[in-house]
Amino acid sequence: MKKGICWKGGLGILTLGMALAISGVALAETPEHEFVGVQKCALCHKKPEQGEQVKIWQETAHAKAFEVLATPAAKETAAKLGIDDPQKSGKCLKCHSTAYYFTEQQLTQAIQPEEGISCESCHGPGKDFMKKSVMEDKDAAKAAGLIIPDESTCKKCHNPESPNYKDFDYKTNWEKIKHPVPEK
Ligand code: HEC
Ligand code: HEC
Ligand code: HEC
Numbered sequence: 001m002k003k004g005i006c007w008k009g010g011l012g013i014l015t016l017g018m019a020l021a022i023s024g025v026a027l028a029e030t031p032e033h034e035f036v037g038v039q040k041c042a043l044c045h046k047k048p049e050q051g052e053q054v055k056i057w058q059e060t061a062h063a064k065a066f067e068v069l070a071t072p073a074a075k076e077t078a079a080k081l082g083i084d085d086p087q088k089s090g091k092c093l094k095c096h097s098t099a100y101y102f103t104e105q106q107l108t109q110a111i112q113p114e115e116g117i118s119c120e121s122c123h124g125p126g127k128d129f130m131k132k133s134v135m136e137d138k139d140a141a142k143a144a145g146l147i148i149p150d151e152s153t154c155k156k157c158h159n160p161e162s163p164n165y166k167d168f169d170y171k172t173n174w175e176k177i178k179h180p181v182p183e184k
């Protein structure tokens with residue numbers, strides 16, 4: 001009898017393990033690291049000696065990617081696809097916000113869709129790499145989730161799935177949004 005109970009306990013653990021493994025598969029789209037939002041990056045990256053990346057970003061179309069979904073043009077595009085409010089639709093927000101991070105659902109509460117396309121859409125969720133000691137060591141930062149983006153990152157959104165797709169030339173587009181660290 002005792003043995004029977006033990007065996008059942010063992011089965012229970014086995015079943016739990018399998019359930020976790022299955023939910024792990026279902027959650028495959030959830031990033032491994034947590035998001036923090038642009039205000040956290042701004043603690044350091046608004047400084048002139050760091051290159052004022054936040055100020056440069058604020059002047060790009062990416063910072064207004066949520067607002068643009070409220071324009072008559074956006075509503076017209078959406079209406080053709082049977083979407084009532086583009087600012088509430090995952091079908092638009094997947095490419096127009098970091099909060100949705102390439103999916104049709106909001107993946108984090110640390111960032112709201114209003115933030116548009118911010119640092120972490122391109123550089124990855126930042127909670128584990130944003131510490132000063134980690135940031136100063138590029139390899140450590142990459143190990144903690146920092147993405148060094150390239151043309152393929154842009155093409156996750158700048159592709160024909162976009163209802164407003166225009167040919168995308170990496171070099172000319174990068175020139176419009178580049179945000180270098182100044183030479184020391
Ligand atoms: C505590 C300060 C601090 C915070 C917060 C911070 N960074 Fe950094 N970051 C740095 C420093 C310092 C460097 C090294 C750059 C330099 O000055 O040479 C750096 C470098 C980088 C680089 C360049 C990596 C490379 O070597 O090519 C990227 C990209 C970056 N940060 C993105 C971010 C993002 C995105 C966030 C927010 C999620 C963030 N940082 C938050 C301090 C910070
Ligand atoms: C696959 C990613 C993606 C999806 C999905 C997407 N967009 Fe966009 N959207 C973009 C990109 C990238 C641009 C910038 C224009 C370009 O170069 O393609 C853009 C630009 C726009 C613009 C600015 C107009 C212009 O011509 O620049 C509007 C308005 C817009 N999108 C509305 C929407 C609406 C409404 C939806 C949902 C029905 C949507 N988008 C879904 C990626 C996307
Ligand atoms: C998460 C999706 C996403 C990613 C990743 C992304 N973009 Fe965009 N991009 C957009 C959307 C959406 C717009 C339009 C926003 C608007 O009109 O307000 C846009 C607009 C732009 C514009 C302005 C277009 C114009 O005609 O003025 C430039 C330039 C640009 N992106 C460059 C880039 C580059 C370079 C990369 C890669 C390093 C990149 N983008 C990555 C979604 C994205």
Ligand code: HEC
Pocket residue numbers: 038041045053054055057062117118119120121122123148149150177179180181182
């Ligand atoms: C649309 C995509 C995109 C967004 C949004 C974006 N970056 Fe970048 N970032 C890039 C790319 C591409 C590079 C160049 C990577 C390389 O080749 O070294 C880069 C480089 C950097 C560098 C290193 C610059 C250098 O001179 O080495 C820093 C620091 C940085 N980004 C910080 C940020 C911060 C902070 C934000 C948000 C305010 C941000 N980025 C938003 C795409 C992006």
